[in-house]
Amino acid sequence: MAVYTHLGAEEMAELIGHFDVGTLVSAKGIAEGVSNSNWLIETTGSDGAGARFILTMYEFRIDTAELPYFLALLDHLAAKGCPVPRTIHDRQGQLYRTIGDKAVALIEYLPGVSVSQPTPDQARAVGEALARLHLAAADFPMTRANAMDLVESRRLLESCGEAPLAEIDPALPSLAFSQLDELERLWPQDLPQSVIHADLFPDNVLMLGNVVTGLIDFYFSCNGFCAYDVAVTHAAWCFSPDGQSFDARISMALLDGYETVRPLSSDELKALPILARAACLRFLASRAYDWINTPADALVAKKDPRAFGHRLERFYANAEWTPVLMLR
Amino acid sequence: MAVYTHLGAEEMAELIGHFDVGTLVSAKGIAEGVSNSNWLIETTGSDGAGARFILTMYEFRIDTAELPYFLALLDHLAAKGCPVPRTIHDRQGQLYRTIGDKAVALIEYLPGVSVSQPTPDQARAVGEALARLHLAAADFPMTRANAMDLVESRRLLESCGEAPLAEIDPALPSLAFSQLDELERLWPQDLPQSVIHADLFPDNVLMLGNVVTGLIDFYFSCNGFCAYDVAVTHAAWCFSPDGQSFDARISMALLDGYETVRPLSSDELKALPILARAACLRFLASRAYDWINTPADALVAKKDPRAFGHRLERFYANAEWTPVLMLR
Numbered sequence: 001m002a003v004y005t006h007l008g009a010e011e012m013a014e015l016i017g018h019f020d021v022g023t024l025v026s027a028k029g030i031a032e033g034v035s036n037s038n039w040l041i042e043t044t045g046s047d048g049a050g051a052r053f054i055l056t057m058y059e060f061r062i063d064t065a066e067l068p069y070f071l072a073l074l075d076h077l078a079a080k081g082c083p084v085p086r087t088i089h090d091r092q093g094q095l096y097r098t099i100g101d102k103a104v105a106l107i108e109y110l111p112g113v114s115v116s117q118p119t120p121d122q123a124r125a126v127g128e129a130l131a132r133l134h135l136a137a138a139d140f141p142m143t144r145a146n147a148m149d150l151v152e153s154r155r156l157l158e159s160c161g162e163a164p165l166a167e168i169d170p171a172l173p174s175l176a177f178s179q180l181d182e183l184e185r186l187w188p189q190d191l192p193q194s195v196i197h198a199d200l201f202p203d204n205v206l207m208l209g210n211v212v213t214g215l216i217d218f219y220f221s222c223n224g225f226c227a228y229d230v231a232v233t234h235a236a237w238c239f240s241p242d243g244q245s246f247d248a249r250i251s252m253a254l255l256d257g258y259e260t261v262r263p264l265s266s267d268e269l270k271a272l273p274i275l276a277r278a279a280c281l282r283f284l285a286s287r288a289y290d291w292i293n294t295p296a297d298a299l300v301a302k303k304d305p306r307a308f309g310h311r312l313e314r315f316y317a318n319a320e321w322t323p324v325l326m327l328r
Numbered sequence: 329m330a331v332y333t334h335l336g337a338e339e340m341a342e343l344i345g346h347f348d349v350g351t352l353v354s355a356k357g358i359a360e361g362v363s364n365s366n367w368l369i370e371t372t373g374s375d376g377a378g379a380r381f382i383l384t385m386y387e388f389r390i391d392t393a394e395l396p397y398f399l400a401l402l403d404h405l406a407a408k409g410c411p412v413p414r415t416i417h418d419r420q421g422q423l424y425r426t427i428g429d430k431a432v433a434l435i436e437y438l439p440g441v442s443v444s445q446p447t448p449d450q451a452r453a454v455g456e457a458l459a460r461l462h463l464a465a466a467d468f469p470m471t472r473a474n475a476m477d478l479v480e481s482r483r484l485l486e487s488c489g490e491a492p493l494a495e496i497d498p499a500l501p502s503l504a505f506s507q508l509d510e511l512e513r514l515w516p517q518d519l520p521q522s523v524i525h526a527d528l529f530p531d532n533v534l535m536l537g538n539v540v541t542g543l544i545d546f547y548f549s550c551n552g553f554c555a556y557d558v559a560v561t562h563a564a565w566c567f568s569p570d571g572q573s574f575d576a577r578i579s580m581a582l583l584d585g586y587e588t589v590r591p592l593s594s595d596e597l598k599a600l601p602i603l604a605r606a607a608c609l610r611f612l613a614s615r616a617y618d619w620i621n622t623p624a625d626a627l628v629a630k631k632d633p634r635a636f637g638h639r640l641e642r643f644y645a646n647a648e649w650t651p652v653l654m655l656r
Contacts (some may be wrong), residue, residue: 003359009441009444009535011444025440026439026441026534028356040358115337117338
């Protein structure tokens with residue numbers, strides 16, 4: 001939640017000059033993004049009528065070799081009518097430029113706000129938008145593996161170590177590692193795949209009322225099971241942020257919305273309880289790793305890993321009886 | 329440089345409903361302001377044509393009893409054609425509202441960017457804008473004392489203590505306290521007064537090319553000597569940020585621009601070298617205090633107090649011969 005790099009007005013104006021968007025009128029650093037810096041940019045527009053953009057500078061974690069996947073995906077989805085921001089290409093047609101040793105991309109600005117307390121109608125709209133994304137992305141020609149899969153969850157949790165995990169919560173090591181063992185064993189095969197967003201938290205959805213106006217922040221997107229993306233989105237939307245309370249109305253509306261556009265197969269429905277636990281474990285692992293390894297003076301607000309431990313326990317407690325009913 | 333308070337979209341929409349500005353379309357936390365949180369807000373506008381605003385939440389340092397001074401001043405100056413953002417009054421005509429125990433104000437959004445490397449033409453425009461501000465504010469009916477005067481500089485420096493100051497720079501305690509003694513003795517009387525901005529750094533000026541489109545962040549504004557405001561602006565604009573190099577062309581252009589609109593009297597010119605040193609000491613004192621007292625994990629980037637020690641030394645070294653010539 002910070003702007004890591006100072007970009008002077010003169011540098012910014014020079015950069016904007018490489019795009020056919022008119023001249024720079026305003027630039028405000030915005031408090032979004034954990035691993036990149038973002039500015040809300042206003043220009044005179046290519047037609048003089050004014051235009052707005054998000055300028056993103058990639059600071060950490062992102063390998064620029066992966067940028068074409070993320071940025072071309074936006075163009076692919078936007079061309080198919082999905083509410084995602086287009087990448088603005090520079091005058092040479094490039095998807096991104098560099099300033100010093102950092103890549104920067106100019107992205108379409110979309111209206112909408114991120115809801116904090118979603119209503120069922122809003123959850124339904126998000127489910128529909130996610131299903132449309134999966135359908136629209138099915139013929140996207142590039143591929144990227146999920147960097148946050150179970151292998152990575154194990155690597156993160158093992159590098160945390162049991163003692164530091166137990167300091168967060170005494171029950172955390174046994175929960176995490178027993179679930180990890182079981183999920184590795186139960187991981188489904190051959191479910192329908194597409195490009196998945198893999199991080200569709202409310203923060204990454206812009207809405208106006210009940211309408212989804214923007215799906216943003218595709219920097220975890222990858223090829224994967226559509227149903228896993230449903231599980232991630234479900235874990236992100238249907239609980240209070242601390243993971244303590246589950247809202248069944250949100251859960252039902254989200255899944256109904258998704259199935260209105262893309263019905264889940266019986267194999268997918270059967271796999272959902274496993275995928276739901278894997279989704280929780282993925283965020284548990286990355287949050288625990290960040291919790292233990294983020295210096296106290298970092299600009300980033302640390303997120304409590306226990307919020308996903310609670311979700312995981314809840315899904316696991318329901319594993320024996322009617323897991324899918326919890327979801328729908 | 330942070331957003332200290334999370335405001336959910338629902339709270340934000342409720343707040344915006346109290347103003348005649350249409351409905352909320354977008355809200356981005358912006359990385360500006362040290363003692364308040366700011367959002368760039370887009371609404372449908374009272375006429376449906378769209379409108380933008382800055383929403384400011386006052387977090388620290390500001391006594392809400394002082395808000396009417398700052399906010400009514402914006403209206404006063406805007407009505408006289410100064411490029412300052414108007415305060416948007418709510419439907420009851422109030423200048424600010426409260427959320428929980430914090431005051432929030434909706435402020436006009438102005439185009440423009442803050443320059444990092446001003447040109448003489450830009451400095452001239454800033455000088456002109458400052459002089460117009462002093463003329464326009466002369467009949468502003470409210471008053472506020474300068475909270476950052478020499479008395480406050482002494483209080484801050486004494487509360488720092490000599491040893492912590494010497495840790496910043498061994499020469500700092502003797503420089504600061506000897507200057508303080510001398511400036512208290514030499515402080516001028518009876519110079520022309522108005523409302524002064526008192527913090528007109530490049531960050532607080534929005535420009536498009538050579539045109540000043542916005543003077544912002546009036547939260548240090550107060551009644552005081554116009555020439556002191558010239559001295560503050562001069563110290564802020566005519567040196568490299570680290571205070572090591574002085575740009576005589578910027579200095580001359582800034583003062584020429586000011587005098588095009590409001591010529592300085594001979595008493596003011598005579599006082600300028602003293603006021604210039606007092607301006608440096610004011611920022612030296614507050615930066616040293618923040619340097620020593622800001623926790624390492626604060627979200628605020630600490631500013632090096634030595635940058636104003638260097639400016640102060642430079643002004644003092646020139647005190648014996650042609651001090652005003654250094655300025656013009």
